[in-house]
Amino acid sequence: MWANGCWHKLGAMPEHREPAAERRSDRTRAAILRAARQHFTAQGYERTTIRAIAADADIDPSMVIRYFGTKERLFDAALTVDLRLPDLTAVAPGDVPAVLVRHFLNRWEGDPTDDALLMVLRSAVTNDRAAERAREIFGVQVAPALAAVIGPEAAGRRAGLVSAQLLGLALTRYLLRLPTVTALTPDEVVATLAPAIRETLGLGG
Amino acid sequence: MWANGCWHKLGAMPEHREPAAERRSDRTRAAILRAARQHFTAQGYERTTIRAIAADADIDPSMVIRYFGTKERLFDAALTVDLRLPDLTAVAPGDVPAVLVRHFLNRWEGDPTDDALLMVLRSAVTNDRAAERAREIFGVQVAPALAAVIGPEAAGRRAGLVSAQLLGLALTRYLLRLPTVTALTPDEVVATLAPAIRETLGLGG
DNA sequence: GCACGATGTCAACAGACGTTGGCCAACAGC
DNA sequence: GCTGTTGGCCAACGTCTGTTGACATCGTGC
Incomplete structure (x- = not known):
């Protein structure tokens, strides 16, 4: 059970790293999010499949679940909307x-x-x-x-x-x-x- | 293969029937359509299942296919929209x-x-x-x-x-x-x- | 060297889905 | 009586889905 969507950020982490250190998982995470947004935008929630997202991000479908726990939580994570309205x-x-x-x-x-x-x-x-x-x-x-x-x-x-x-x-x-x-x-x-x-x-x- | 959606209206039919004769299938057909419209309206095409429509119409899911051939054709049949715009x-x-x-x-x-x-x-x-x-x-x-x-x-x-x-x-x-x-x-x-x-x-x- | 966490692959599960085909009960016409 | 059509149920198929768990690999710390 992955109660939170970022288990791999918990636990022992090298202390001497710079705070801005980029883990390899960050790129994967970003790739998943990008592919997910693309599919959710083009076809809506129901018609996009985790398998298709994974294929677009060039990883295994199970990784999507490992990173985000659930399709619904992935959707939540992808749902960041900033309209950037002018003043x-x-x-x-x-x-x-x-x-x-x-x-x-x-x-x-x-x-x-x-x-x-x-x-x-x-x-x-x-x-x-x-x-x-x-x-x-x-x-x-x-x-x-x-x-x-x-x-x-x-x-x-x-x-x-x-x-x-x-x-x-x-x-x-x-x-x-x-x-x-x-x-x-x-x-x-x-x-x-x-x-x-x-x-x-x-x-x- | 049911190339058309109304196979049971073809073939030999009692000639002495009045043209307005109501077959038992007409009521079933109408029940399916009513349940289908309800579900399609409430949840959209992807999320409504033939099984749920059949349950609402109190018949077997296979009957829906027999009457309409395909989920997509059922959707087509349900999609009659008359806005009844005034003059x-x-x-x-x-x-x-x-x-x-x-x-x-x-x-x-x-x-x-x-x-x-x-x-x-x-x-x-x-x-x-x-x-x-x-x-x-x-x-x-x-x-x-x-x-x-x-x-x-x-x-x-x-x-x-x-x-x-x-x-x-x-x-x-x-x-x-x-x-x-x-x-x-x-x-x-x-x-x-x-x-x-x-x-x-x-x-x- | 070794150990260990972080990443990733693979195969499979269980459930839901649309769809199919076979069988059964009426009922009418002969 | 028998025969054929109509209307319906049932069990199953094949496929796709989200999800899981076991196993390999990489990379760093000691």
């Missing part, structure tokens, strides 16, 4: 919607198969743990950022629907691939969606 | 956004575990066939309805993003259950989201 208080309130939409488009356009938010989204629809993580991301990263712009009370009523619009964009453009949405250029998306989000934020004329 | 040309253009939002809220509020659109949505994120069906629903039901209001060229640029907003609402309120979105009353959702969709449609001031 919205530094932009004019009227520009916030456009900045937001542009920010997410920039994240996604590069490599949609390697974005943590899309990973969570793809799994959260059928996986409770992922859904909880999505709620946490919203509560910790999105809601406060919007509250700083429109105030806490307004954010309580409007921030959720702003997220709904941004997630709806991710959903239709990258997951469902609705042709009418994928056909738009990033500029067109910003031009059409920013005014709508401005309305949702209550900044409209 | 948008009968309402004032300015009211279209509110009517739309209200329409979908009415559909979903009753029993979110029994709505075909949520079924497609939950599966389409990881299942190509379901995603294709989602695109088809959009192309056949949503896009034309919006084109009738704002014209075909405008719809080509804007209808997709309107769908994104409505699907984003379904996603955050019923699938992810973002607290800030589930806390809103239907009236509040309409009040906040309708102006945004009006902007997206290009009907804004």
Whole structure:
């Protein structure tokens, strides 16, 4: 039983090592995480197999279990999402919607198969743990950022629907691939969606 | 090999039967479909098992295969989605956004575990066939309805993003259950989201 | 040299899955 | 009566899954 996911870090360890010493296991661990994120993002939690992750990381499937204990705990470890939201208080309130939409488009356009938010989204629809993580991301990263712009009370009523619009964009453009949405250029998306989000934020004329 | 999903309807059939005669198999078939829709809606394609569907329909798992040939074909058969969109040309253009939002809220509020659109949505994120069906629903039901209001060229640029907003609402309120979105009353959702969709449609001031 | 922990490989387990084919009970037509 | 179709149950197959435990190898400390 591996009650914790890092048994190999416990026990006697050479004391004279530098704190930044890199163990060989660190690279393996990182390789597993990278392969896991890729598969979870592309296919969601249920359809990715530990065997496929191990094959991508060029190791034995049992090593995945040794390092992370369980598929579910591996998923937990892979589920680190930092939206890297810009400081919205530094932009004019009227520009916030456009900045937001542009920010997410920039994240996604590069490599949609390697974005943590899309990973969570793809799994959260059928996986409770992922859904909880999505709620946490919203509560910790999105809601406060919007509250700083429109105030806490307004954010309580409007921030959720702003997220709904941004997630709806991710959903239709990258997951469902609705042709009418994928056909738009990033500029067109910003031009059409920013005014709508401005309305949702209550900044409209 | 059951090349078609309705072998028991082929072959010799009593000629003196009324055309509306109900075979015993019709009820079984319907029971399977009902149980299948329930499971597909609640858990998506991958996580629902034929065995669970059969248990709910009170029959043997092998019967599901006999009636539908394959899990995938059963999914296809269950995937009938009629959005029952109202005639948008009968309402004032300015009211279209509110009517739309209200329409979908009415559909979903009753029993979110029994709505075909949520079924497609939950599966389409990881299942190509379901995603294709989602695109088809959009192309056949949503896009034309919006084109009738704002014209075909405008719809080509804007209808997709309107769908994104409505699907984003379904996603955050019923699938992810973002607290800030589930806390809103239907009236509040309409009040906040309708102006945004009006902007997206290009009907804004 | 030796010992020992850290890494890794291999083979297998037990359970679940979709799917198959054989057998059985009705029931209608002859 | 017999025959054939319809509707259903049962046991099993083969495959894939997450997971386990036994065994080899590397590398460092003594």
